[in-house]
Amino acid sequence: xxxxxxxxxxxxxxxxxxxxxxxxxxxxxxxxxxxxxxxxxxxxxxxxxxxxxxxxxxxxxxxxxxxxxxxxxxxxxxxxxxxxxxxxxxxxxxxxxxxxxxxxxxxxxxxxxxxxxxxxxxxxxxxxxxxxxxxxxxxxxxxxxxxxxxxxxxxxxxxxxxxxxxxxxxxxxxxxxxxxxxxxxxxxxxxxxxxxxxxxxxxxxxxxxxxxxxxxxxxxxxxxxxxxxxxxxxxxxxxxxxxxxxxxxxxxxxxxxxxxxxxxxxxxxxxxxxxxxxxxxxxxxxxxxxxxxxxxxxxxxxxxxxxxxxxxxxxxxxxxxxxxxxxxxxxxxxxxxxxxxxxxxxxxxxxxxxxxxxxxxxxxxxxxxxxxxxxxxxxxxxxxxxxxxxxxxxxxxxxxxxxxxxxxxxxxxxxxxxxxxxxxxxxxxxxxxxxxxxxxxxxxxxxxxxxxxxxxxxxxxxxxxxxxxxxxxxxxxxxxxxxxxxxxxxxxxxxxxxxxxxxxxxxxxxxxxxxxxxxxxxxxxxxxxxxxxxxxxxxxxxxx
Numbered sequence: 001x002x003x004x005x006x007x008x009x010x011x012x013x014x015x016x017x018x019x020x021x022x023x024x025x026x027x028x029x030x031x032x033x034x035x036x037x038x039x040x041x042x043x044x045x046x047x048x049x050x051x052x053x054x055x056x057x058x059x060x061x062x063x064x065x066x067x068x069x070x071x072x073x074x075x076x077x078x079x080x081x082x083x084x085x086x087x088x089x090x091x092x093x094x095x096x097x098x099x100x101x102x103x104x105x106x107x108x109x110x111x112x113x114x115x116x117x118x119x120x121x122x123x124x125x126x127x128x129x130x131x132x133x134x135x136x137x138x139x140x141x142x143x144x145x146x147x148x149x150x151x152x153x154x155x156x157x158x159x160x161x162x163x164x165x166x167x168x169x170x171x172x173x174x175x176x177x178x179x180x181x182x183x184x185x186x187x188x189x190x191x192x193x194x195x196x197x198x199x200x201x202x203x204x205x206x207x208x209x210x211x212x213x214x215x216x217x218x219x220x221x222x223x224x225x226x227x228x229x230x231x232x233x234x235x236x237x238x239x240x241x242x243x244x245x246x247x248x249x250x251x252x253x254x255x256x257x258x259x260x261x262x263x264x265x266x267x268x269x270x271x272x273x274x275x276x277x278x279x280x281x282x283x284x285x286x287x288x289x290x291x292x293x294x295x296x297x298x299x300x301x302x303x304x305x306x307x308x309x310x311x312x313x314x315x316x317x318x319x320x321x322x323x324x325x326x327x328x329x330x331x332x333x334x335x336x337x338x339x340x341x342x343x344x345x346x347x348x349x350x351x352x353x354x355x356x357x358x359x360x361x362x363x364x365x366x367x368x369x370x371x372x373x374x375x376x377x378x379x380x381x382x383x384x385x386x387x388x389x390x391x392x393x394x395x396x397x398x399x400x401x402x403x404x405x406x407x408x409x410x411x412x413x414x415x416x417x418x419x420x421x422x423x424x425x426x427x428x429x430x431x432x433x434x435x436x437x438x439x440x441x442x443x444x445x446x447x448x449x450x451x452x453x454x455x456x457x458x459x460x461x462x463x464x465x466x467x468x469x470x471x472x473x474x475x476x477x478x479x480x481x482x483x484x485x486x487x488x489x490x491x492x493x494x495x496x497x498x499x500x501x502x503x504x505x506x507x508x509x510x511x512x513x514x515x516x517x518x519x520x521x522x523x524x525x526x527x528x529x530x531x532x533x534x535x536x537x538x539x540x541x542x543x544x
Contacts, residue, residue, distance in 0.1 A: 101181075190204065248317045249314070339357075367415060381398075412491065
């Protein structure tokens with residue numbers, strides 16, 4: 001029995017072939033299989049005789065092919081041929097093959113944890129236990145020392161130890177289900193929440209940036225395929241930039257098969273049951289993530305041929321776009337970027353601003369990362385052989401004036417500070433109101449979607465100092481200390497103080513865990529990651 005169908009918009013042809021058999025023990029028994037067809041599909045009615053106390057096993061084998069598969073004549077031929085290939089196999093033989101494949105995946109992807117049950121000793125300095133997981137630092141701020149003390153105590157009490165391996169393997173499983181040997185060579189990337197979050201409709205956001213470096217050490221071929229997904233949609237990204245009046249390429253916040261912007265212009269508030277404008281398509285920082293992923297592949301995989309054939313064009317086109325987005329402020333003598341959102345989706349525009357004037361000025365993450373990527377783009381050009389450099393500059397219409405501006409931007413980018421010399425998330429952030437957190441926690445309990453709660457009360461998260469995703473701290477997540485300090489130094493900035501943020505997005509938790517790894521050690525990173533993820537991925541059924 002087989003069923004062939006076609007998707008409504010993308011016209012993808014899909015065929016499923018099914019085989020059903022009935023067994024008593026190891027013997028197949030005769031069963032009456034009656035084909036049933038109805039408007040939206042087909043089925044089988046199965047009839048057979050069985051006595052009380054007997055055990056019967058019904059096995060159903062299904063093959064699925066689409067016209068995007070490789071090495072087939074058509075989906076119907078592919079699914080039926082595959083079914084014939086395995087028509088004599090029982091479930092347990094196929095399952096054994098399945099287990100062997102997963103064993104190979106786990107051999108590459110698994111993380112083993114060895115626990116140290118050394119009793120934690122309280123001390124005034126709250127020093128960390130020295131073991132192979134982490135090296136104790138000589139001095140720590142009181143808040144960090146307290147943080148270490150609490151995590152270590154929980155770890156050695158045994159509560160965390162039970163969950164650590166499971167939580168880590170659970171998250172690794174979610175990742176390798178979406179990126180594995182089977183995705184190599186496919187025109188596909190990593191959807192938000194992998195293959196499991198229907199609320200994102202399978203769209204591609206910027207999630208590759210959270211997994212690319214990990215997968216480069218496990219399965220670089222899969223990362224290469226994700227990068228080719230972006231290269232194949234470079235034309236659509238150029239169209240978006242042109243519509244904005246910019247040169248180069250601007251990838252959409254939400255990408256689908258065509259590469260066009262798929263972000264909805266309205267969003268449903270599940271609390272107030274009302275629709276309101278969705279301005280999240282202003283998250284142009286997705287282009288920073290794409291540049292970063294190509295650059296990381298270039299540096300880590302060392303695949304120079306891939307960079308010359310694919311990556312170079314994408315990275316330089318993104319650099320052209322961001323260069324055009326940089327506006328020179330005559331009064332300050334520095335470049336600024338307006339009308340963009342940072343990664344923090346709780347701030348789409350300024351308070352009382354019209355939706356047509358959405359976006360923010362001088363988001364710190366965007367500005368610093370743009371200065372960084374323009375510097376890397378210049379390095380790419382400098383490292384090219386002279387003939388190839390001339391070719392790519394001619395192809396992409398890169399003239400000397402453009403590259404001079406790139407260099408100038410790397411030296412004169414605006415970075416906004418608060419009065420206490422803390423980098424501001426964006427210009428004007430310090431003028432926002434403080435939220436009464438205790439009030440809303442007491443009233444609503446779970447305030448993870450405080451933006452929806454505020455809108456239901458005719459208020460808006462744009463008015464307050466709060467955050468959904470990691471924003472400014474993303475800089476530490478992506479850049480090494482040398483890259484970060486070097487970027488600031490070129491702009492004449494020589495000091496930085498970190499800021500904190502409210503923990504509302506699951507993606508934010510990976511960022512904070514990595515920050516903990518850099519400043520506190522791997523042990524705290526793992527425990528922090530698991531404590532943050534355990535109440536996130538394991539219990540969240542809808543993406544936020």
